[in-house]
Amino acid sequence: MSTPGNNHDRVPPFAGAGNLIYREPSVPRFVSAAGCWLTAADGRRYLDAEAANGTVAWGYDGELLQAAMRRCAELPALPSFCESELRLSVLSRLEGLVSGVLGVPGRVELDLGGAAAMETALRIAFATNGPGTVVVFEGAFHGRSGVTSMLSSSPRYRELLAAWGLEVVRLPSPDCRQCPHAPAEGGCGTGCRDAVSRWGSEVSGVGGRGFGRKVSAFVFEPVQNVGGMAEPDHALLRAAVDHARAQGAVVIADEIFTGMHRVGPRWGFERSGVEPDVVVTSKGLTNGGAALSMVWSREPLGHPDRYRPGSHSSTYIGIPSALAVVDAVLDRWAGWTTVTEDVARLEGAMASRLAGAASRYPELVREVGAMGGTARIVLAGPHAGRMRHLFRSVHPDTGVLVATTGMAPDVINVHPPLVVSESELDVFAEVFELSLKELV
Structure with missing residues (x-):
């Protein structure tokens, strides 16, 4: 060998x-x-x-792909602006994955990958609050596209392509190994929680509910995969989410990696008990068999009166083969009762x-x-x-x-x-x- x-x-x-x-x-x-x-x-x-x-x-x-292809044998392709029963069925199933946990209704948008879905989530937030500042944690990773590279922490992602007009504010790292506020005995203290909830004041430099240039969205990962598998302290994350919501920001959970039981419960945010307004996921939906991601938003964020038709489009989000893969994988998840x-x-x-x-x-x-x-x-x-x-x-x-x-x-x-x-x-x-x- x-x-x-x-x-x-x-x-x-x-x-x-x-x-x-x-x-x-x-x-x-x-x-x-x-x-x-x-x-x-x-x-x-x-x-x-x-x-x-x-x-x-x-x-x-391979059986997952075979089962998926059997489902779309009668409809192997579809013009990009056409609806199908398969797509509506998948949307309904995906919507229930989040609303069944949060107990509130929502709407689902589809996209092709994690970075594209994160951009769609920001569109939804900006449709509500107008384009504004986005708050993230140090150590975050939300993609390498022009927009999501601005949210991701490493400057390497912004060296070649970046949406420079997007204002991003970084809260101190939720990883105690990296956080300058961490007490000597470890863990997050009162000062740490205060540090993630100071913005929105005259002295913070970051606008809040009472300012014209306010924070439109707070984006977090329940566990920072690229940041080294670091989980934010639950009380710290709850404090950040509560403050963001009090300031009028849309709270976006990046569940691209953590969703569908990768870190235990169906959604990583369940570990801390926070309740986001928007949930983005992709990896657990297709078992690697297709490029498709989901953006769930609680009502009325995704309502057409607020997030207008034409705000988002992608050539392949209605392609039957990808939708059939999601449908087959969701069947597997539904059957895994333990x-x-x-x-x-x-x-x-x-x-x-x-x-x-x-x-x-x-x-x-x-x-x-x-x-x-x-x-x-x-x-x-x-x-x-x-x-x-x-x-x-x-x-x-x-x-x-x-x-x-x-x-x-x-x-x-x-x-x-x-x-x-x-x-x-x-x-x-x-x-x-x-x-x-x-x-x-």
Whole structure:
């Protein structure tokens, strides 16, 4: 068997190298997948412990796509401005996913991906409040488009393309490891909660309800995936949401990564008890089989009298094949009646394995923890990139795919398919320990 990183895995001259695929000089080229495993062209198998960055909750299951294609066999394509029974059925099902939790009615818009959906959410907020300031947390990631790059924290996203006219204010980081207000004993204190609710006054520099240039939207992630799997303190997040709503801002929950049980409950915002006005999600809706995202807004934010027809359009949001994928995946979710208990068991299984390996390398691992179908490994230094490479290559027969980000170079993000087995988690733990041994 060939060793990972041979010349045939290197970036070909015709391939654009700006994509995250090419963070390393050579990458495996996958040719097949089943369950939680991907197989490369050289025959090497990789356990997916990042699940296409949280997208592939159900693993690599061809039956989902087959079931979807059967549903749209009579209507394989549709002109972009035409309605279908399939689309209306999917919209109804999606609307219930949020209104059933929040207990209020809403409307659903569709889009093609996370960044596009975030822009649609801002359109809805601006339709209510007018274009204005947007408040986010430090460490946020909401996309790399011209508009969403302004919301995302890393300046790398704004170096080449950015909507410079958009005013964005960043609240102190909700990650206690990064927050300058965090007390010595850890956790969020009164000062931290005060720090996220000072805007809207004459001295804050940020307009509120009584100002013409006010905050139109407050956008938050229930868990900051790209920011290093950091969950805001629940009291801190509730204080930020309450203040935003008191100042008239539309509260937008970015559930692109956290939605559909990735961090435990159906929606990440349920962990803290906040109730957003707009919910954006995508990854958990199609199992990676189509590009489609959802924007739910509580009434009357999306009512046509306020958010006028023609405010938003996209060529492919009515394409039957993508809608059929969502419909088939929603059937799977509806049939998983023990999802809460099963995800809790997954959380415990990941936590115990990570803690066991980490305890033997305290000089390399600062912290481990699990949250629903996610886990994070905090290293004692900016070694995440090196560890990502070791996870792929250190074992003679098996690689493991994990996620890392430039915004948290000391954190390894772990989020396998939610259907990962105990034996597959044992493989992950074995490769984790081998990688730590090599890192020493």
